[in-house]
Structure formats: structure tokens, C-alpha cells
Amino acid sequence: MALTVLGTVLGSLAGCGSGGTSSSDHPSAGGRTPTAVRAPSASPSVGATPTTTRQPPTPAPGGLTPVFAHGARTGEKVVALTFDADMTADEGPRAAAGEHFDNPELIALLRRLKVPATVFMTGRWADEYPAQARSIGADPLFEVANHSYSHYAFTSPCYGLPTVAKGDMRGDVERAFAAFRKAGVRNVVPYFRFPGGCYDDAVRRALAPERVTAVQWDVVSGDAFATNADAVAQQVLDGVRPGSLVVMHCTRSAAPVTERAVGQVVPELRRRGYRFVKVSDLMRG
DSSP, rough: OOOOOOOSSOOTOOOTTTBBBBOOOOOOOOTTOOEEEEEOOOOOOOOOOOOOOOOOOOOTTTTTOEEEEOOSSSSOEEEEEEEEEEOOOOOOHHHHOOOOOHHHHHHHHHHHHHHOOEEEEOOHHHHOOOHHHHHHHHHEEEEEEOOSSSBBSSSSSTTTEEEEHHHHHHHOOOOOOOOHHTTTTSSEEEEOOOOOOOBBBHHHHHHHOOOOEEOOOEEEEEOOOOOOOHHHHHHHHHOOTTTEEHHHHHOOOTTHHHHHHHHHHHHHHHHOEEEEEEEHHHHHO
């Protein structure tokens, strides 16, 4: 596997995390300073991660969680689309009031277009939408990866997100895998995406026993809170190179134009000779 630690800020986004790496998953929420909170505690005897399609990785040198940001830049034109299914641990009341953190129309579009994709799912999202989580995980077109349970940041500052207490980080990751099992999600891969894309070496060291690969990206779609599908599509098309890994979102309330943007991106990239793959295929390549 090509393991790459991002050293620069992607696009025009500000960095977050002391001595670490960040890319935007959510813009700053009113500029408020995140406060450390304890993530909901993991269920007793969470156990190991679900059965995966590939062997969990060996930690990187120095006992750090390995980080993957893009595939090989030479050879075949391949690109991986990834979609974050975000929902924080405390957003249940908003969902109960009718806010939609899912996007079934986007998943249906990917199926119609036969586009493989990796969905980075929070455990809270799987709890809220178990039938959808199960359907995505059962479809060979997709693979499901861990995006934490709570979608709280693992280092601070991170775009206004609350912060998981240091001692709760592993439990938060394990609780997400447990939520996948509870929902009956299959085809779970041992990958983890930091909420907000924010991390540092201390966090990578803390999560190393989980034996996951942290997956970042090299193309920011800009779909979070965007209202112009054409602009999102153009940003993706301008950024994609062979081996690119694109970050997008699978949440109607926070990314309402993603489906329309994908409807433009997919045929144009295929016209340019690109083939869509999952993250696991990108890593293997």
C-alpha cells in the first residue's frame, strides 16, 4: 500500500490540529472553540471489528496508524469516490424533528450508474438508518468504512466540532463497528476516516491498536453545505488525477447538491477515460 501522510492543506481550507494534518469535512461552525467532551461510552465487550474483506494493516513505523491519501499516479486512470455518512452523537432530536442525514437518492444514483464507492459511516448514522446501512453494506458495489461513532473531532481545533476525550478515542471507533454489527452491515473494511480530517501523530499512536488504515483524500469536492451543484462538479473535475481519492457526503441536510454533482462528474470522468474503484481497490493498485 502506498501510505501517504498529507502535509499540506487541501484546497483553500485551514489546517487543524497541532503538528498534524487536516482537510475539511465540515466548515467551522460559527467559529466556536471546540470543547473536550466524553464520547458516549462503548458497549461492554464490543470485541473485534467485523469480518473484513482484507487483512487489517500493520501499524506504520513508530507504532502509528498508517494514512492513505491517494493511489498511484502512474498507469491506469482510476479514481475512488468516497461518501461520508455523517451524524453526530447528539443530533438525534434534529433527526426526530424531520432533518434528513441520509441521502437514499444519491445511493440509488450510484447504483444506476454502476459506480463503486466507499461509504465512511458514523455509528450514529447506522443507528438512525439501520435499514439503509444494511442495504449499502450488502451491495457488492459498495464497502463500508468507519467514520467514528460520534463524529466528534479527535484533535482540536477542528472546524468547531466537539472533541472526543483522549481516553475515549478507541472506544468511539469500536462503538461504530459495534453499531455496524447491530444493523447487520456486511462488507466492512478496516479503514477509518477522522471526523473533519483532523489528526496528529498522538492520535495516530492512540489508534494503532485498532489496526485500521486512516483514509484521507486528495480531492475536496466542496459539497458540504454547497448550493451550486455545477460548482461542486467542476471542483471535482478540476482536481482529479490518476489515483485520486475524492471526499463527498451522503447527508441531504448538510450536502443537498451532491446527487446532482455526481450526475455530472461520473459521465464526464468516464468520457476522459477514468474507471471508478473502491478505496480497497485503489490501495491494492
